[in-house]
Amino acid sequence: MIFDFELIADSIPKMLMGIGLTFQLLFLSAILGLILAVLLLLMRISGKWYLSWPAQVHIYIFRGTPILVQIFIIYYGLPQFEFIRDSIFWPILREPFGCAILALTLNTGAYVSEILRGGVLGVDRGVLEAGAALGLSVRQKFIYLTVPIAARLSLPAYSNDFISLMKATSLASTITLVDMTGIARTIVSQTFAPYEIFISLAIIYMILTWVFQKTFGRIEKYLSRYVKPEGLA
Amino acid sequence: MTNIAPAASPETLIQMKSVNKYFGNFQALKNINLEVKKGEKIVVCGPSGSGKSTMIRCINRLEEHTDGHIIIDGNELTDKVKDINAIRREVGMVFQSFNLFPHMTILKNLMLAQRLVRKTSKAEARETAMHFLERVKIPEQADKYPVQLSGGQQQRVAIARALCMKPEIILFDEPTSALDPEMINEVLEVMTDLAKEGMTMVCVTHEMGFARSVADRVIFMDAGEIVEEAEPEDFFLNPQNERTQKFLSQILTH
Amino acid sequence: MEAVTGWWDDYFWGSVIVLQVFVCSLILMVLFGLIGAAAKLSNNRFAQKLAAGYTVAFRGTPEILVILLLYFGSAITLTAIAQVFDPEVKFVDLSPFWSGTLAIGLIVGSYATETFRGAFLGVKPGSIEAARALGMSNFQTFVYVRIPEMWRLALPSFGNHMLSLIKDTALISIIGLNETLFVAKQAIGTTGKPFTMYIVVGCVYLGFSTVITLTVMWLEKYGNKHMESAR
Ligand SMILES: Nc1ncnc2c1ncn2[C@@H]1O[C@H](COP(=O)(O)OP(=O)(O)O)[C@@H](O)[C@H]1O
Numbered sequence: 001m002i003f004d005f006e007l008i009a010d011s012i013p014k015m016l017m018g019i020g021l022t023f024q025l026l027f028l029s030a031i032l033g034l035i036l037a038v039l040l041l042l043m044r045i046s047g048k049w050y051l052s053w054p055a056q057v058h059i060y061i062f063r064g065t066p067i068l069v070q071i072f073i074i075y076y077g078l079p080q081f082e083f084i085r086d087s088i089f090w091p092i093l094r095e096p097f098g099c100a101i102l103a104l105t106l107n108t109g110a111y112v113s114e115i116l117r118g119g120v121l122g123v124d125r126g127v128l129e130a131g132a133a134l135g136l137s138v139r140q141k142f143i144y145l146t147v148p149i150a151a152r153l154s155l156p157a158y159s160n161d162f163i164s165l166m167k168a169t170s171l172a173s174t175i176t177l178v179d180m181t182g183i184a185r186t187i188v189s190q191t192f193a194p195y196e197i198f199i200s201l202a203i204i205y206m207i208l209t210w211v212f213q214k215t216f217g218r219i220e221k222y223l224s225r226y227v228k229p230e231g232l233a
Numbered sequence: 234m235t236n237i238a239p240a241a242s243p244e245t246l247i248q249m250k251s252v253n254k255y256f257g258n259f260q261a262l263k264n265i266n267l268e269v270k271k272g273e274k275i276v277v278c279g280p281s282g283s284g285k286s287t288m289i290r291c292i293n294r295l296e297e298h299t300d301g302h303i304i305i306d307g308n309e310l311t312d313k314v315k316d317i318n319a320i321r322r323e324v325g326m327v328f329q330s331f332n333l334f335p336h337m338t339i340l341k342n343l344m345l346a347q348r349l350v351r352k353t354s355k356a357e358a359r360e361t362a363m364h365f366l367e368r369v370k371i372p373e374q375a376d377k378y379p380v381q382l383s384g385g386q387q388q389r390v391a392i393a394r395a396l397c398m399k400p401e402i403i404l405f406d407e408p409t410s411a412l413d414p415e416m417i418n419e420v421l422e423v424m425t426d427l428a429k430e431g432m433t434m435v436c437v438t439h440e441m442g443f444a445r446s447v448a449d450r451v452i453f454m455d456a457g458e459i460v461e462e463a464e465p466e467d468f469f470l471n472p473q474n475e476r477t478q479k480f481l482s483q484i485l486t487h
Numbered sequence: 488m489e490a491v492t493g494w495w496d497d498y499f500w501g502s503v504i505v506l507q508v509f510v511c512s513l514i515l516m517v518l519f520g521l522i523g524a525a526a527k528l529s530n531n532r533f534a535q536k537l538a539a540g541y542t543v544a545f546r547g548t549p550e551i552l553v554i555l556l557l558y559f560g561s562a563i564t565l566t567a568i569a570q571v572f573d574p575e576v577k578f579v580d581l582s583p584f585w586s587g588t589l590a591i592g593l594i595v596g597s598y599a600t601e602t603f604r605g606a607f608l609g610v611k612p613g614s615i616e617a618a619r620a621l622g623m624s625n626f627q628t629f630v631y632v633r634i635p636e637m638w639r640l641a642l643p644s645f646g647n648h649m650l651s652l653i654k655d656t657a658l659i660s661i662i663g664l665n666e667t668l669f670v671a672k673q674a675i676g677t678t679g680k681p682f683t684m685y686i687v688v689g690c691v692y693l694g695f696s697t698v699i700t701l702t703v704m705w706l707e708k709y710g711n712k713h714m715e716s717a718r
């Protein structure tokens with residue numbers, strides 16, 4: 001196989017023009033997804049069925065179906081209804097960008113919520129009892145003990161989900177958005193050089209994955225300073 | 234606060250009357266009656282599973298008793314107790330597994346509840362924390378994290394953490410059973426000092442030397458019941474109940 | 488919902504295709520996972536590097552890119568090869584079914600590599616030694632101790648991998664595999680009811696996911712029971 005290096009050199013800058021959109025999709029839905037995840041988690045552990053039920057249904061549906069189907073339902077499906085077209089959300093739902101953010105947020109929120117729940121369940125019961133024995137209220141125990149400990153426990157799984165989310169942003173190209181993958185698909189349809197283009201793009205994504213993994217690794221190491229015994233007394 | 238039980242004498246800090254505790258169908262505590270006066274040191278012993286932990290956990294309501302009355306410093310523990318945390322801050326507890334807050338430095342471990350529950354100022358909380366760290370002889374570890382300390386040091390921190398709340402009573406649940414033998418003494422020393430200063434203590438332990446030198450009374454539990462209650466000399470030299478005799482022969486010979 | 492009438496059999500056959508892709512990619516996934524794990528655990532430096540490259544590449548690339556690459560890439564390669572033998576040939580491709588199946592098998596296989604490797608290393612040396620002490624042969628130890636223990640350790644992640652496979656099947660519709668999402672697209676073309684048609688697809692996938700989840704839960708329970716009675 002002969003690689004057309006000139007084409008690669010030409011195409012990489014073109015594809016990188018889409019990285020801004022990739023990042024917008026990634027960071028916006030990551031932040032909104034995290035907020036949603038916390039809300040879903042609080043609903044689940046509230047102990048009230050009318051809160052925990054909807055949260056569980058949301059998680060079940062969004063983890064049980066392909067993200068591509070979710071994107072299509074939101075982008076192509078929702079406009080089927082007139083009340084949606086008349087609603088105040090229409091300016092967002094009309095745009096592929098808004099739909100992509102919505103779909104990615106709802107999807108990652110469901111996954112991250114489960115990750116956080118794992119973290120909360122992983123908090124040592126004895127530590128919480130010690131808090132209670134000192135007179136901390138339920139809310140104080142949650143804020144000062146559960147949250148920081150659970151956050152650290154959740155971080156490795158969260159970093160994996162963040163990478164998955166980054167990969168999922170590439171699906172925005174299926175609803176006309178021109179992120180990196182969208183640009184690559186256009187170039188391939190013009191040049192019919194899938195190896196050169198797709199492999200170059202794959203490498204760009206791998207580099208991003210590597211950077212994010214390193215970053216999360218750093219954060220994890222910092223947060224774990226109290227886990228690894230160093231200089232044991 | 235309604236107080237159904239007859240008032241105890243003013244210096245009674247803990248009063249348990251006909252307390253029963255069920256886990257589902259299983260009865261973990263059977264008709265427990267116990268009175269602890271201010272300044273008294275009680276040692277509780279008994280075989281594993283006899284309900285020792287359950288009993289002292291009921292005293293600060295980490296477990297809820299099923300029926301009977303528990304009165305702490307004049308306040309009865311019921312569902313209606315509005316501010317259980319107000320009672321809990323008067324009752325310190327030290328656990329077998331230390332249960333320090335892993336994500337905080339030693340100093341922060343000692344300051345957290347002072348700040349949140351007692352609403353002490355930061356400076357004062359720090360001062361109190363350092364004072365008690367000195368009392369348990371590890372002020373130099375203040376800025377370390379719990380995992381960086383040995384088990385014995387962690388348990389001493391846990392005791393200091395309880396003391397920072399200036400409690401009326403401290404409950405100990407087998408504070409030395411998770412420790413390597415060479416660390417047991419450093420913890421017992423701290424506890425002995427505390428006893429000498431007049432702290433009211435209820436202590437689940439099988440350290441018989443400690444019981445002899447410190448306890449005012451020793452309580453023996455078996456199968457959820459208080460089987461025998463006596464002064465240490467009588468308890469060890471002249472146990473009345475057959476089950477106590479059997480238990481003592483087991484732990485003293487090995 | 489009336490709009491769906493007349494499309495049920497298309498959805499049915501689409502679901503059959505989902506199932507076929509699932510089964511084939513599952514076999515590939517296990518295969519790639521075992522090979523990858525074996526390579527990572529081997530003493531051969533080259534094999535280790537290769538396996539490391541495999542997992543890094545497939546875990547760091549969006550699934551859709553792998554699918555597109557395999558489909559369009561195989562098309563040029565196969566066409567070029569075919570033209571060597573017969574210059575008249577215009578276009579040869581690996582079918583969407585097989586390029587898609589291969590792609591998701593490779594992707595999820597890269598995750599399975601770690602799962603199998605972890606499960607192999609997770610077996611406690613104690614149980615192996617105990618088995619040897621009882622006089623079991625190497626082979627017996629492997630079959631009666633190591634495999635069941637590995638299976639138990641790998642099962643939860645393995646369940647997640649199966650869920651990934653079934654959901655990734657939907658991506659293959661992008662290269663024209665006529666599974667349910669593809670069916671929905673056609674149905675929308677004639678009925679103009681996108682929401683209804685895509686919801687049906689969602690339900691199909693939710694059904695498959697549920698069956699997989701329940702099966703894994705059942706297996707886990709069975710596995711643990713087996714463990715308890717063995718104690
Ligand atoms: N949360 C619980 N649920 C059910 N049973 C419990 C629980 N906690 C303790 N028990 C049971 O109550 C009995 C007494 O336990 P415990 O008080 O921990 O004994 P000890 O501290 O004397 O070893 C044991 O049989 C134990 O299994």
Ligand SMILES: [Mg+2]
Nearest residue numbers: 285286287407
């Ligand atoms: Mg106990």
